[in-house]
Amino acid sequence: xxxxxxxxxxxxxxxxxxxxxxxxxxxxxxxxxxxxxxxxxxxxxxxxxxxxxxxxxxxxxxxxxxxxxxxxxxxxxxxxxxxxxxxxxxxxxxxxxxxxxxxxxxxxxxxxxxxxxxxxxxxxxxxxxxxxxxxxxxxxxxxxxxxxxxxxxxxxxxxxxxxxxxxxxxxxxxxxxxxxxxxxxxxxxxxxxxxxxxxxxxxxxxxxxxxxxxxxxxxxxxxxxxxxxxxxxxxxxxxxxxxxxxxxxxxxxxxxxxxxxxxxxxxxxxxxxxxxxxxxxxxxxxxxxxxxxxxxxxxxxxxxxxxxxxxxxxxxxxxxxxxxxxxxxxxxxxxxxxxxxxxxxxxxxxxxxxxxxxxxxxxxxxxxxxxxxxxxxxxxxxxxxxxxxxxxxxxxxxxxxxxxxxxxxxxxxxxxxxxxxxxxxxxxxxxxxxxxxxxxxxxxxxxxxxxxxxxxxxxxxxxxxxxxxxxxxxxxxxxxxxxxxxxxxxxxxxxxxxxxxxxxxxx
Numbered sequence: 001x002x003x004x005x006x007x008x009x010x011x012x013x014x015x016x017x018x019x020x021x022x023x024x025x026x027x028x029x030x031x032x033x034x035x036x037x038x039x040x041x042x043x044x045x046x047x048x049x050x051x052x053x054x055x056x057x058x059x060x061x062x063x064x065x066x067x068x069x070x071x072x073x074x075x076x077x078x079x080x081x082x083x084x085x086x087x088x089x090x091x092x093x094x095x096x097x098x099x100x101x102x103x104x105x106x107x108x109x110x111x112x113x114x115x116x117x118x119x120x121x122x123x124x125x126x127x128x129x130x131x132x133x134x135x136x137x138x139x140x141x142x143x144x145x146x147x148x149x150x151x152x153x154x155x156x157x158x159x160x161x162x163x164x165x166x167x168x169x170x171x172x173x174x175x176x177x178x179x180x181x182x183x184x185x186x187x188x189x190x191x192x193x194x195x196x197x198x199x200x201x202x203x204x205x206x207x208x209x210x211x212x213x214x215x216x217x218x219x220x221x222x223x224x225x226x227x228x229x230x231x232x233x234x235x236x237x238x239x240x241x242x243x244x245x246x247x248x249x250x251x252x253x254x255x256x257x258x259x260x261x262x263x264x265x266x267x268x269x270x271x272x273x274x275x276x277x278x279x280x281x282x283x284x285x286x287x288x289x290x291x292x293x294x295x296x297x298x299x300x301x302x303x304x305x306x307x308x309x310x311x312x313x314x315x316x317x318x319x320x321x322x323x324x325x326x327x328x329x330x331x332x333x334x335x336x337x338x339x340x341x342x343x344x345x346x347x348x349x350x351x352x353x354x355x356x357x358x359x360x361x362x363x364x365x366x367x368x369x370x371x372x373x374x375x376x377x378x379x380x381x382x383x384x385x386x387x388x389x390x391x392x393x394x395x396x397x398x399x400x401x402x403x404x405x406x407x408x409x410x411x412x413x414x415x416x417x418x419x420x421x422x423x424x425x426x427x428x429x430x431x432x433x434x435x436x437x438x439x440x441x442x443x444x445x446x447x448x449x450x451x452x453x454x455x456x457x458x459x460x461x462x463x464x465x466x467x468x469x470x471x472x473x474x475x476x477x478x479x480x481x482x483x484x485x486x487x488x489x490x491x492x493x494x495x496x497x498x499x500x501x502x503x504x505x506x507x
Contacts, residue, residue, distance in 0.1 A: 002170035004178035005089050007031030012091035012113075014038070014082070014105060016047035019122055020094035022150030025051045028072040029064075030179045035088060037079040044078035051076060054151070086112050090175070092144055094122040102126065103134035110135050118168055120144035125195055125251050128161030128188040138163035144172050145192060146181075147453050154182045155452035161188045182452055184445040190255030193441050194453040195248055197460065199262050200427035202245060205233035205420065206265040213416045214384075216285045217292030222411055225382035227421040228375030228457035234285040235292075237268075238278035242285075246272050260487040261431070294382070297410040300401035302327060303343035310334035313467075314350045315341065317377030321406040337363055340371070343402045346395035351386075353418045353426065353475030355482065360388035367395035371403070372419035373467065375457050382409040384419045417482045418475055426475040428456075429464035433491040436461070464494070473498040 005011070011027040013020050016038040024047065028034045036044040052073045058064035077084075085091050091113060093105055106119055113119075119141045121131055132138030143159025156176040160169045169185060176183035186193050205219050213219070220232020237245045246268050253262040271277075271284060278284030286292055306329035308319045318341060322329050341348040349359060351370040360368040368391060372384035383403055387396045396412075403410045413419055418426065432446045441449070447459020464472045473494050480488035 002167055002174050004174035005032070005171065008033075009089035010035060010087055012037070012079075012085040012088035013094060014085070014091060014109070015094035015096075015122075016040075016043045017094065019146060019148060019150055020092075021047040021051055022148070023092055023094060023122065023146055024076065025054060025072070025151050026146075026179050026181070028075040029055075029068070031075075033075050033077065035077050035079050035085055037082055037085065048073075048076045048078050082108055082112050085109065086114070088113060088117055090118045090120060090172075092120045092122055097123060097126065099126055099130060102131055106131060106141065107134045110137065110140075118142070118171060120172060122146055125191055125248060125255075127190075127255075128159050128164065130161075132161045132163050139165040140168055142169050142172055143188065143192070144176070147194075153453070155194070155449055156181045156183045157192050157194065157449065157453070158183050158185050159188050159192055160185070164188075182448065184441060184449045186441040186445065186449075187439060189435075189438070189440050191248070191252045193435060193446055193449040196252060196440075197428060197431045197435055197446060197450055198454055199249060199252060200424060200431055201229075201454075202233050202237060202249070202268075203262075203265065204424045204427055206268060208413075208416060208420050208423075209234075210265065210267050211414070211416055213414045214411065214420065215295065218294040218411050218413070219420050220292065221294035221382060222372065222384050222420050223424070225409075226372060226374040226380045226384065227424070228380075230455045230457075238284035238286055240278070241280055242268060242277045243272050260485055261489075263487065294409075295411055296382075297400050297404070297412055300397045300404055302401050302405040303398045305344060306330065306402060306405075307332050307342045309339050309341060312338075312340055312350060314371060314374075314377050317374075318402070318406050320378055321408075325405065325407060327405045337365075341402060344395065344398035346391070346398045348399055348402065351417075351419055351422050351475075352471070353422065353478030355415045355417045356386045356388040356391070357415050358417070358478075358482070360390065366390040367392060369396065369399040370419070372413075373422035373425060380408065382411060384411050384413050384421065386413050386415040386419060389415060417479055422475060423479060425460070425463055425467070426472050426479070427488075428460040429472050430476055430491050430494055432460035433464070433493040433497075437491055437493040468501070469494060469497040470501050 010033040012035045013024045014037050016036055024034045024036055038044045055069040059066050059069045121143050128143045132141045142164045145157040147153035147155050158169050158173045173183045216234040220234050223229045223232040249264045276283045282288040308315050308329055309332050339347045339349055346367045349370050356370045368388045370386050374380040400410050435446055436443050443461050447462050450456045450459050476488050476490045
């Protein structure tokens, strides 16, 4: 079994911005002598001072004892030249996210360090293979992608380029684990795991907003309160910086030869062109300091007659929540049309990726509404609902009244297929499945990366299993039929797993 670097072995950090300083702090706390270098005069010494202040704050908050903080601070050394990296066992570069400067630095490092020194790049998206092409011994280079803030975020992506020696990747994996991180192994492809698989989280929200499906505050609230995500896509883009988020999308799109799945958003580009970059510019999707209020339907009367059908997740949660609130209802078996409830002439379905209007046309029922996915219907405070275009308003009122009687805040969206949570989760699962199918990483690594790297409430593949891979396939097929775009093509792995599930069911 490959061993982690011993704590006595020196670690070099080149680039003393937020990421470089964060990595240096982690390595020093793990016991390594740490050499810091930055081409800017005084930057390395300033980083050592900042790390010392950060260690003291941890002591003040009782998260670190004073002797450990002092010892870590004493392990930090600001270097005046790259030559001082010569005895390092590992050097991590964390400079500007551009190919040529990184290649030049790595070539310069190779001329200084020992032959057994491991070189690592903290790049978030640049090809490790392309970086390694500048080296005499590219097998010594791998990606070691930390997430910001590095001392806090658990995930580290360990990225192998075409020439990376397997033992180098394993050494970095073991070292990251010894540093208290959760590493995942991945192959060098555009976006690696997280920056690739996360694209639909932003892309689907931007599309729904751009088609008038809902405003930013409402879509964000639904992704948090129904989807269980820590932040909604628009507030997260504002926090990251729209310019950075847009640039990553463009990079992935370009690297995949303009694959429609990653097409950047014109509305996002317009905001970037305007200089509305999010929090750092004072305005993005929101004004800085603004307290966005999601659209919630005004209270409706509880329906006179309520029937709950079957035991699907939404139906079970409705029955439970109505009973807890003392609301009378009738429990019935599963209906042939898979409805979850019927109230005062209106039929409610859990969304299957069709618009409510498309489902109404297929079923021959005008008074029809569809309800979005939730991470946990029993606990969700808010749900999205859409009504078919021919649905009479009294019937829509009854559908809204049912959800409100069950204790949900209701956000009514325009009738777009998959609403917001379901289509986003289906697309995240589809992208995750493609990453596994293309052998970027295994399923466990992809799910772990998305939970830890971007704080998703579930790994996308775990979520697909929870709601059913056949349902995910159905949702994607309906989205593809509605839009007629390659963007929604179904991953071969989703296709295969859905077929396997159907075969088992029929056996």
